[in-house]
Amino acid sequence: MLINFTVGNYRSFKEKKTLSMEATAIKELKESVIVKDGYKLLPSAVIYGANSSGKSNFLKAIDKFKEIVITSSKLNSTDKLDITPFLLNENTAKEPSYFEVELLIDSTVYTYGFMADNERVHEEWLYEKKGKKEICLFVRTEEGIGVTDDYPEGKGLEERVRDNGLFLAVVDSFNGKIAKEIISKFSDIIPISGIDHEHWFRFTNNMCKELDYQEEILDFLTSMNVGFDNFEIPADEEVAKRVKAYTIHHLHNDKGDITGEKRFSMIEHESSGTNKLFDLAALVIAVLAIGQVLVIDELDSKLHPLLTQHIISMFNDPEKNPNGAQLIFATHDTNLLNVKTFRRDQIWFTEKDPTEATDLYSLVEFKEPDGTKIRNDRSFEKDYIKGRYGAIPYIKD
Structure with a gap:
């Protein structure tokens, strides 16, 4: 299951921003939280924001991350990675992009990530956590790849990786058990378009x-x-x-x-x-049956709000979602912004700052001017439309 995904210096994301699927201590809709191997994870998350605020770019980051991992072993040494950094800053335009994912696989948490530009992978890392103890399996820097004794399947393969390839993919190609498990879970992340379906x-x-x-x-x-x-x-x-x-x-x-x-x-x-x-019926059914992660941009396109809500409810219902499937989507449908559909930690917003860099933040993190957090008895939809949480278009008169 997906715990966190972090992206930085990619498209409109200048700084590192993390979307977390880990449930916070709030009390609403406890029955929808997935309890697994000591973790409390969310079955769904929704992203709101004005047009061009970065919602789609965040979902594209997930898609790009998966694409690079899945296709790495198939690339030639001269192939480009097709990565676009944040181009509106003189420094970041020359620097690599940052991608990191935290996954729960069979009671073990793996943190895997890399930094890469269009030409090559600059850094790469893999950590393993069982219980409270986290250990490093390998770290790749500009100087080379260091494989620890806790990762014997990677030993002896350090020199077999190309500049534009991932070390994790190399270990997988040599039948590394952990690498294979992690990459197979990336295959379970399914990004799609709600418009081009x-x-x-x-x-x-x-x-x-x-x-x-x-x-x-x-x-x-x-x-x-x-x-x-x-x-x-x-x-x-x-x-x-x-x-x-x-x-x-x-x-x-x-x-x-x-x-x-x-x-x-x-x-x-x-x-x-x-x-x-x-078009999407079998996909939704399969994702729920297998326990995959479905990522949809514009889920609500062409659908009545009640139909969109029905699809969300299938993921939020433990009986219909017994295997821990997760749904992450972007929408403009404010009818979904209510405490009966989402917990506050499932609602996310994107907003650009004056430098046109995207910020990503959760409603549960949002604070009133007096420092208090948003209460769960407020009308989220009404407050959002009024601009209380930001992330809305400001239309010139």
């Missing part, structure tokens, strides 16, 4: 055909009252012709009696919101 319908189709998940997917869709009673997956040749699926509707006579069925093309006849729900 159309290609995910193939995953839904395959889940229906190959794993017989049609009933579960239908339950997911009908629970949100999408208007049809069933659906059919098209043949492969129809998919090639841009047929996503067929929805089955009841035919009625003038008395309202059901007299038959009518089949519609989902792309041609159903709403864009219904199409989005179908």
Whole structure:
């Protein structure tokens, strides 16, 4: 499970900023907190902020981190890492970007990170924590790589890493057990766009055909009252012709009696919101079943607020989320800003300072002018719209 993710000097993030999925000591919605191996972790987190405030950049940082880790072993020595630092400062524009993740894997906490620019990896590190004791497994600096005696799987591989490659990926390629466990967990982090989601319908189709998940997917869709009673997956040749699926509707006579069925093309006849729900249905179900981390930019796009809230509630409900899946998303939907949907430590904001650098902060950290923290009986939505927490657009008259 994800405990923390930190990024610095990447796109609009100049300083290091951390989004924490570790639950604080507040009392609201205790039932939604995931208790595992002595840790109390959050099943979801939402990020609010004005347009161009850095919400998407933070989610892109997670995506870039995963991409670099997963593809490192496949790169050639001349390949670029495609990393963009904070360019609005003379110094940071020349410095490497910072990425670090803290993961809980089988009662062990691993802290892994690296600093890299477009050309090469400058630093890299891995720490392991069992109970209260944290030990260093390896550290990479400009001078070289130091592997401790607690990390024998990395011994003898120090010279096999390229300048633009990760040492963790090298150890994984030589079947290092710890490296393999960590990298496999990075594969469980799934960043997607809530706007550009159309290609995910193939995953839904395959889940229906190959794993017989049609009933579960239908339950997911009908629970949100999408208007049809069933659906059919098209043949492969129809998919090639841009047929996503067929929805089955009841035919009625003038008395309202059901007299038959009518089949519609989902792309041609159903709403864009219904199409989005179908595209993402299998993904949401799979993430909840396996216990993965789903990262979505613009989750609310094309969806009614109640439908967005329903998806969030599936992650926040221990019965529907028994394996500790986590949802991190950005939105402008202020209807979700209420104490019945989120704890204060699940609500995050992004705001740019006068130098156009993004700040990231949680509502639970926010303090009133008198130094007191925000109470849980306040109207979060009303206060946010009024600018109480910042992170809103200021429109010139």
